[in-house]
Amino acid sequence: ENPDTEDSENAYIEYLQFSDMSLVTSGSYQRFYVVEGKNYHHIIDPQTLMPGENFKSVSIITNDSGLGDAFSTALFLMDYEEGKKLVDATENVEAMWVMNDGEQRYSDGFKNYTFDYEAKK
Numbered sequence: 341e342n343p344d345t346e347d348s349e350n351a352y353i354e355y356l357q358f359s360d361m362s363l364v365t366s367g368s369y370q371r372f373y374v375v376e377g378k379n380y381h382h383i384i385d386p387q388t389l390m391p392g393e394n395f396k397s398v399s400i401i402t403n404d405s406g407l408g409d410a411f412s413t414a415l416f417l418m419d420y421e422e423g424k425k426l427v428d429a430t431e432n433v434e435a436m437w438v439m440n441d442g443e444q445r446y447s448d449g450f451k452n453y454t455f456d457y458e459a460k461k
Contacts (some may be wrong), residue, residue, distance in 0.1 A: 353444060354436065355457040358401065364408030367397030367438075385417050392417045396438040401453055403432050411435070413460045420445060 356363060366383055385392045398415045400408040412435060415423040420437055426436040427435045427447040 366412035
């Protein structure tokens with residue numbers, strides 16, 4: 341799902357195809373409230389005790405949804421370089437980060453699961 345659905349006409353930013361795996365996403369765009377123009381969401385950084393601000397979302401593809409949930413939350417609170425190193429060093433885990441400016445970044449194997457939806461129509 342596109343975390344920028346209010347500013348974009350595209351409801352999705354990637355289309356995925358896989359079997360016997362799961363996709364788990366942690367993000368700041370669904371469960372939140374706004375106070376004086378600032379978005380407060382539910383993923384709390386243990387260092388600052390405030391909501392994490394590194395990304396809009398982190399999505400994980402893995403064969404264990406519990407592991408995916410742990411990775412998506414942990415990576416949401418890590419900086420990109422540290423998180424990418426962790427994912428690339430972990431077997432059967434791929435990740436996509438949506439940066440605050442909307443840019444998407446990927447672990448080395450994430451794109452192996454994507455496809456062009458328009459071409460498949």
